[in-house]
Amino acid sequence: MTRHHRGWHFTTWLLLGPVCWLAIVYLLIQRWSTQP
Amino acid sequence: MSVKYAPVKWNRNKFVYDGVMLLGIALYLGCFLLLGSLVWLGSIEVLLIRAFGSCSLLMLHLVLCIGPLVRFDTRFLPLLYNRRHLGVATFLVGFVHGLLSLGYYHGFGSINPLLSLLTSNTNFLSLSAFPFELLGLVALVILFLMAASSHDFWLKNLSPGIWKSLHMLVYPAYVLLIWHVALGALQSERSVLYLIVLALGVVVVTTLHLVAGWREQHRDRGAS
Numbered sequence: 155m156t157r158h159h160r161g162w163h164f165t166t167w168l169l170l171g172p173v174c175w176l177a178i179v180y181l182l183i184q185r186w187s188t189q190p
Numbered sequence: 191m192s193v194k195y196a197p198v199k200w201n202r203n204k205f206v207y208d209g210v211m212l213l214g215i216a217l218y219l220g221c222f223l224l225l226g227s228l229v230w231l232g233s234i235e236v237l238l239i240r241a242f243g244s245c246s247l248l249m250l251h252l253v254l255c256i257g258p259l260v261r262f263d264t265r266f267l268p269l270l271y272n273r274r275h276l277g278v279a280t281f282l283v284g285f286v287h288g289l290l291s292l293g294y295y296h297g298f299g300s301i302n303p304l305l306s307l308l309t310s311n312t313n314f315l316s317l318s319a320f321p322f323e324l325l326g327l328v329a330l331v332i333l334f335l336m337a338a339s340s341h342d343f344w345l346k347n348l349s350p351g352i353w354k355s356l357h358m359l360v361y362p363a364y365v366l367l368i369w370h371v372a373l374g375a376l377q378s379e380r381s382v383l384y385l386i387v388l389a390l391g392v393v394v395v396t397t398l399h400l401v402a403g404w405r406e407q408h409r410d411r412g413a414s
Contacts, residue, residue: 160403160410161407162358163257163403164399164400164406164407166358166361167361167396167399167400167403168400168403170361170362170364170365171396171400173365173369174365175392175396177372177392178372178392180317180372181388182385185380
């Protein structure tokens with residue numbers, strides 16, 4: 155893998171990682187707010 | 191000028207790799223269906239849909255972990271050796287999940303099942319009622335394009351740059367699938383266990399990629 159590609163992979167995950175975590179945060183808030 | 195097609199060459203390592211992979215898929219599906227039939231009160235069709243869907247997502251996690259693991263430790267190289275077959279199998283298992291879902295949820299109406307899938311739910315502004323199926327469909331199309339081009343013929347024909355860009359679409363496909371599960375199955379399955387399993391997968395994949403990338407950026411800066 156070239157240095158250019160490594161940079162692209164890292165930047166992509168810096169952007170996409172938080173979008174994945176957001177789904178987990180959304181589910182946590184949803185479960186917490188609908189607890190009896 | 192043309193690109194010559196060369197058939198895939200098989201060897202013992204590839205047979206062993208594929209054998210272990212197929213055995214793993216069969217074991218996962220078997221265990222899921224066996225345990226599911228003991229605790230699941232819904233229909234067998236939905237259990238099958240969940241079995242294939244979760245198997246495909248687990249396989250995608252494995253595919254995505256192989257790259258950074260190899261960058262950490264070369265002992266993981268045998269996993270990288272035939273990753274293409276694992277990727278194609280991931281698409282095929284996901285495709286079965288998609289077909290079963292399409293048939294079960296959209297196959298018994300008066301309109302075309304695919305048209306029904308694309309038009310029956312338009313709650314794009316609601317998170318809890320979002321048409322999550324569309325997220326899965328887009329991800330499946332990406333996985334199909336990757337599976338169809340997983341051959342040296344396409345690598346040469348498309349050029350390495352375009353081929354690599356096409357295959358990097360697996361990252362947005364992963365994000366789409368996480369949201370597909372979060373807004374789909376996890377809206378009806380409220381057990382915290384499913385949420386923990388999904389969160390564990392997300393944490394492992396994203397952390398591995400970010401830490402591997404951060405280490406290499408650090409090393410590259412030191413080298414220059």
